[in-house]
Amino acid sequence: MEIILHIPHIISLDFELIKPYFENKSITDLNLMKINEEGFSHYALGKYNNKVVGVRFGRPAMNYKREASGLSRLSHKSIPVCIDTGELVMPNCKLGYMVIQHFLGTPISENLDFESKNGRKNIISVLSEIVNILDYIHSKDVVHNDIHKDHILINNNGVYLIDFSRWFDPKKDRIPTTYDFCDEHEYANTCYGRLLKTILKSQPSYLFVDGLKNLANSLIAKPRDFFYGPNSKSRNELSQDIKSALEEIALSI
Ligand SMILES: Nc1ncnc2c1ncn2[C@@H]1O[C@H](COP(=O)(O)OP(=O)(O)OP(=O)(O)O)[C@@H](O)[C@H]1O
Numbered sequence: 001m002e003i004i005l006h007i008p009h010i011i012s013l014d015f016e017l018i019k020p021y022f023e024n025k026s027i028t029d030l031n032l033m034k035i036n037e038e039g040f041s042h043y044a045l046g047k048y049n050n051k052v053v054g055v056r057f058g059r060p061a062m063n064y065k066r067e068a069s070g071l072s073r074l075s076h077k078s079i080p081v082c083i084d085t086g087e088l089v090m091p092n093c094k095l096g097y098m099v100i101q102h103f104l105g106t107p108i109s110e111n112l113d114f115e116s117k118n119g120r121k122n123i124i125s126v127l128s129e130i131v132n133i134l135d136y137i138h139s140k141d142v143v144h145n146d147i148h149k150d151h152i153l154i155n156n157n158g159v160y161l162i163d164f165s166r167w168f169d170p171k172k173d174r175i176p177t178t179y180d181f182c183d184e185h186e187y188a189n190t191c192y193g194r195l196l197k198t199i200l201k202s203q204p205s206y207l208f209v210d211g212l213k214n215l216a217n218s219l220i221a222k223p224r225d226f227f228y229g230p231n232s233k234s235r236n237e238l239s240q241d242i243k244s245a246l247e248e249i250a251l252s253i
């Protein structure tokens with residue numbers, strides 16, 4: 001019988017047993033980094049062709065293949081390169097995996113500094129960079145579809161977007177009904193607005209935070225109105241509008 005391993009305690013107990021199967025695929029020196037209790041992919045660091053890489057595993061191999069096809073459209077310093085995907089065939093189960101470029105960083109909500117002026121300036125540049133990244137992936141007909149704080153990592157050098165497991169192509173795929181990404185303009189705006197809201201959730205109200213909250217609300221509640229008519233503007237102009245709104249908020253720093 002085939003079962004897919006995704007039960008966290010089984011993974012942690014059995015990781016030593018799984019390692020040799022990875023070694024057969026030339027992935028060595030594995031260290032389990034993150035057991036994903038709610039999601040599907042566990043995360044380990046390892047070596048592949050003598051380079052340190054991330055190894056996601058737990059989903060069926062075909063899911064990683066699909067994700068890899070989305071990632072292969074993208075070439076951007078903030079988006080991980082998929083190095084390989086495959087399947088470990090073990091006596092009682094099959095385990096899909098993806099070898100991926102590892103980014104050193106922490107989830108966005110954990111290290112934003114709202115207290116200092118420089119910190120707030122940095123927040124505006126991080127948020128603008130996220131607009132640039134979304135703009136880029138949308139220009140390649142890739143909608144991430146799972147933008148949230150754990151999927152945006154930051155460090156001193158930049159901002160990184162990970163986990164494209166739910167991506168879709170708005171021109172080819174059926175648009176997921178659980179999300180209100182109805183057209184190009186809405187998905188860009190609503191996902192960005194939601195992300196802003198989760199980042200701001202526990203922040204006390206003051207001018208800078210309120211400005212960002214208002215921006216988030218208008219992006220979510222009235223994605224069309226915000227841009228005075230979705231058909232009249234290009235994607236580029238829409239991103240520019242969000243960035244201008246951010247710059248205006250920056251005046252309250
Ligand atoms: N390229 C990467 N660089 C650094 N860390 C990563 C990378 N990819 C994944 N991770 C880490 O592993 C965790 C789980 O990976 P990921 O989010 O891709 O799994 P998932 O199966 O899609 O989980 P979920 O279903 O909850 O989204 C991430 O939250 C992150 O901490």
Ligand SMILES: [Mg+2]
Pocket residue numbers: 039151163
């Ligand atoms: Mg995830």
